[in-house]
């Protein structure tokens with residue numbers, strides 16, 4: 001099989017998260033509770049944009065999208081609500097620059113719901129790609145430490161204590177905010193530009209919440225077109241089997257649920273939703289190429305890159 005054949009299952013955890021970040025991100029990046037795997041950001045950027053393009057992450061966290069973008073010769077702008085994470089993203093960009101990354105990156109500390117007014121007006125309508133992951137669940141992640149005789153303790157599992165952080169606004173509040181953010185993305189994207197968003201279903205009060213499905217619908221109501229729904233693996237592919245990389249905490253949650261008779265599975269992937277801004281109706285060659293977009297969106301065997 002040719003190595004460059006587009007696939008809907010992305011082998012993005014062939015190396016574990018620590019190995020992917022080692023030396024490429026500043027050490028204290030580990031204090032953020034929910035970082036995107038660098039290989040997911042890098043693959044999305046390589047697939048849906050070209051060198052010289054502008055890539056944006058409206059909820060930038062430690063700046064994984066921005067770091068991978070500037071290493072791949074794209075320019076990048078990140079928006080992050082929490083000053084501490086925005087500062088960390090800036091430190092990671094400075095580190096990437098010191099390692100020879102050729103793209104230019106910057107971070108604005110602001111609310112992603114105001115994306116079109118936060119960006120330089122000159123950039124509005126020129127963004128090729130948004131890569132992002134929404135916050136959800138006040139405390140789904142974190143670092144677990146085991147101490148002999150004292151059990152386990154969890155740390156670095158919150159974005160902040162600010163109730164306005166979108167991690168703390170509940171499902172309805174998050175979907176509402178994402179409608180505003182995705183509408184903003186549709187406004188800043190160039191015609192035919194992409195949004196690549198990682199998101200997972202999660203359990204709440206004994207029910208599985210289909211957040212990917214809900215966000216796909218929100219995206220479509222926000223002026224975007226669902227283009228692909230891919231799987232970014234969080235487990236390594238080795239010959240014919242998967243090597244799980246689930247955290248101690250994730251395994252513990254599944255074990256406890258199973259002990260209560262709930263047949264939960266360990267999550268081994270992120271859904272990667274790809275949405276697209278509609279093309280202009282101009283009759284240029286590029287516009288004609290993206291004008292076929294709705295057909296492609298419903299063809300699961302269609303290639304990832306136009």
Ligand SMILES: C[S@@+](CC[C@H](N)C(=O)[O-])C[C@H]1O[C@@H](n2cnc3c(N)ncnc32)[C@H](O)[C@@H]1O
Nearest residue numbers: 035036059060061062063064081111112135166
């Ligand atoms: C899942 S994390 C993103 C992680 C990022 N992809 C990375 O790899 O570091 C979501 C981020 O959204 C931020 N956030 C929450 N509410 C926000 C808002 N209204 N505007 C911008 N960022 C927000 C959180 O502080 C958190 O850092």
